[in-house]
Amino acid sequence: MTENIEKLLTTRYGLADSWTLEVAEKHGAYKTARRALVAMQPDKIREEVKKSNIRGRGGAGFPTGMKWGFLAPKDDEEVYLVINADESEPGTFKDRTIMDLDPHRLIEGILITCWAIGAHKCWIYVRGELQFSIDRLDAALAEARKAGYVGDRPFGMAYPIEIFTHSGAGAYICGEETGLLNSLEGKRGEPRLKPPFPANKGAFGMPTIVNNVETIASVPDIIELGGEKWSGLGRLPRDGGLRLYGISGHVKTPGVYEAPVGITMRELIDVYGGGMLNDRPLKAVIPGGSSTPVLRPDRLVDAPKEDHPLHEWHGKSEIDVPMGVDTYRALGTMLGTCCAIVMDDSVNMVEVTRNLMRFYKHESCGQCTPCREGSGWLVDVLDTLCTEPSPTDPRGKIKSEQDVELLVDIANNMMGNTICAFAEGTAMPLLGLVQKFRDEFIEAARGGVPESTRHDDTTRSLVGSPS
Amino acid sequence: MAFVLSADRDRQVDEIIARYPERRAALIPVLWLCQRQNGWISEDVIGWVANRLELSTAQVQGVVTFYTMFHQHPVAKNVVWVCRTLSCDLRGAKVIQEHLEDRFGCHAGGTSQDGKFTLLKAECLAACGQAPMVQINDDYFENLDLEQLDRIIDEHAAKEAR
Numbered sequence: 001m002t003e004n005i006e007k008l009l010t011t012r013y014g015l016a017d018s019w020t021l022e023v024a025e026k027h028g029a030y031k032t033a034r035r036a037l038v039a040m041q042p043d044k045i046r047e048e049v050k051k052s053n054i055r056g057r058g059g060a061g062f063p064t065g066m067k068w069g070f071l072a073p074k075d076d077e078e079v080y081l082v083i084n085a086d087e088s089e090p091g092t093f094k095d096r097t098i099m100d101l102d103p104h105r106l107i108e109g110i111l112i113t114c115w116a117i118g119a120h121k122c123w124i125y126v127r128g129e130l131q132f133s134i135d136r137l138d139a140a141l142a143e144a145r146k147a148g149y150v151g152d153r154p155f156g157m158a159y160p161i162e163i164f165t166h167s168g169a170g171a172y173i174c175g176e177e178t179g180l181l182n183s184l185e186g187k188r189g190e191p192r193l194k195p196p197f198p199a200n201k202g203a204f205g206m207p208t209i210v211n212n213v214e215t216i217a218s219v220p221d222i223i224e225l226g227g228e229k230w231s232g233l234g235r236l237p238r239d240g241g242l243r244l245y246g247i248s249g250h251v252k253t254p255g256v257y258e259a260p261v262g263i264t265m266r267e268l269i270d271v272y273g274g275g276m277l278n279d280r281p282l283k284a285v286i287p288g289g290s291s292t293p294v295l296r297p298d299r300l301v302d303a304p305k306e307d308h309p310l311h312e313w314h315g316k317s318e319i320d321v322p323m324g325v326d327t328y329r330a331l332g333t334m335l336g337t338c339c340a341i342v343m344d345d346s347v348n349m350v351e352v353t354r355n356l357m358r359f360y361k362h363e364s365c366g367q368c369t370p371c372r373e374g375s376g377w378l379v380d381v382l383d384t385l386c387t388e389p390s391p392t393d394p395r396g397k398i399k400s401e402q403d404v405e406l407l408v409d410i411a412n413n414m415m416g417n418t419i420c421a422f423a424e425g426t427a428m429p430l431l432g433l434v435q436k437f438r439d440e441f442i443e444a445a446r447g448g449v450p451e452s453t454r455h456d457d458t459t460r461s462l463v464g465s466p467s
Numbered sequence: 468m469a470f471v472l473s474a475d476r477d478r479q480v481d482e483i484i485a486r487y488p489e490r491r492a493a494l495i496p497v498l499w500l501c502q503r504q505n506g507w508i509s510e511d512v513i514g515w516v517a518n519r520l521e522l523s524t525a526q527v528q529g530v531v532t533f534y535t536m537f538h539q540h541p542v543a544k545n546v547v548w549v550c551r552t553l554s555c556d557l558r559g560a561k562v563i564q565e566h567l568e569d570r571f572g573c574h575a576g577g578t579s580q581d582g583k584f585t586l587l588k589a590e591c592l593a594a595c596g597q598a599p600m601v602q603i604n605d606d607y608f609e610n611l612d613l614e615q616l617d618r619i620i621d622e623h624a625a626k627e628a629r
Contacts, residue, residue: 078488090552090591123486128499128536129548129592131605164486169495169534172590186494186520188533204488248554248595255596290553290591339595341554355553359590365533455561462568 006233008221008242009214010258013101019136021143024104030144032220033111034155040223045116049219051227053240058084058175058212059092059289059336061239061325068117070199073207080208081114081122082184082198083216086168086175088127089289090359092339094244095213097256099126099133102217103140107163109216111154112223114161117209121162124213125180128169137165172363176420177210179365190367191420214244235262236324245323246339247273250280250347262327265295265319269342280344284437285319287328288336290356291425293432294349295319295333303330333432348453349437350444353430354382355455360426368418374410375426381407385441388448404441408434470511472519476500480519490520494530498537507538542585543578545623548602551588554595563599564588566613570620583624 012018012027050065073079087095110122126134144150152160168174174183178192181203202208222230231240239261245268248254252274282297295318303310309330313321321327328335361375384399411427483493501512508531517524531537549564567586571579575588594600597609608619
């Protein structure tokens, strides 16, 4: 079924040594960058990117063309490009494939983008764990420098472009663009108050564009095909092109797949994910990274009014709505990174919630009280819920159904009260999970979570160990 | 013993500083160089880095404590991170962690009885489609079963013995 679908980003993935300049160039790399730098005016490139309707691939889905349009550097200011390769959102593992298998596509996109936005310097901020990706990128950059594509005169043009990788050191919050900029500057990765936005005052106080790896890797194809044609490859209006989808959890063939914008979650699971693992029933799916509220296949779209953006799918399952930034917003969730976590009927949703909230507790940067305290408090309450009632364990003793309301209350008080969107990213999935699986939370409040579905490891003693 | 970066790595520090308009931006890359040499970020390392980059020790300390990959205590030659976030947990990460705990004779957060491995729990390592997985030092090992895991641990233990 997937044979007819055009591929762009992943066309070189399967080639032997696809990450080398020789192989990449033999299969089209740098052709577009050469043409763009030699023969295209920057405003023409920006125009094509705008026409492509590409929505940022990092999770927020902001129109890239519009973001570039916010730049208005003063005469004495230098413009910088920063690539966000801090891929850390649970469930998300797509950008890694570009860096590992086709780093030259990213470099080509950077060259075109630098020319288009007037930047001479670019840093690729890669999460510290991805040493393999950093090494691949550094090797590719060395090749591109040697070939004269990166450096003082890319393709012979008097327009120097320097590109460096920059390693993080383990902090999810550095994927937030202003946290990333602080980290790049050698500081704690704490997000900044906005405004000013990075386009006015970004890295080192200069106007800066921060874009996701996949977004920039798509730029060569957009320029090659023309914005309009590229946009038309997607199935939705105002949300263009092909994109990378990830799928993990209980499916037969987890992985990263390229497909048009606007396929449905059912297609992603059945066609690309190969269907459910062991053919068990689908219980729930987190659609685009852990911060996006959960979907249930047995939940139907309720949009009887004709002017509702989802009216066309009224009465159908949530997982039959096309995956797009706007459609998913209308559905009460978010498209996020388009990397789905699929769960079968063996999973306890309270335990899932606890797993995710532990992540957020661990990763909250701690600047804002509602987020720092709230994320920890949520875990405390969930720990209580998951424990079986016991007259001797103080945790198990005191819980009640009110604890479920307490979760909702904590989450509601985190949202809108912090510097960045991390608190929303914590509260929204929690609220979605409680809303859609309330019966399981109530059950846990009464009797805890069955031992067989519990995933905590705090009390275990070790086999054969003296302790 | 006071910490000093090797001459070879020290040359890299100058190259790194030149990549940025501000000297301070070299901090995280330079901390990485130091950790690769010293194994962890000791008080001496912090002092040396602060001096080299013209920062206060408080500024360096603040950064070291923010990022989970900088070890603030000595660790074994091999650091094993087990991803326990949702996608990995759905595919058996708990079993991976427990197997390693039994084999090493320590809980996550501790060092194995033979001193060769430090075991740590990780939050999502962006390998969700290849779950379950562990990271050992710089390398990812994905789509694991226990047999493969034991083989990988054996290899690392042997490498360390040489």
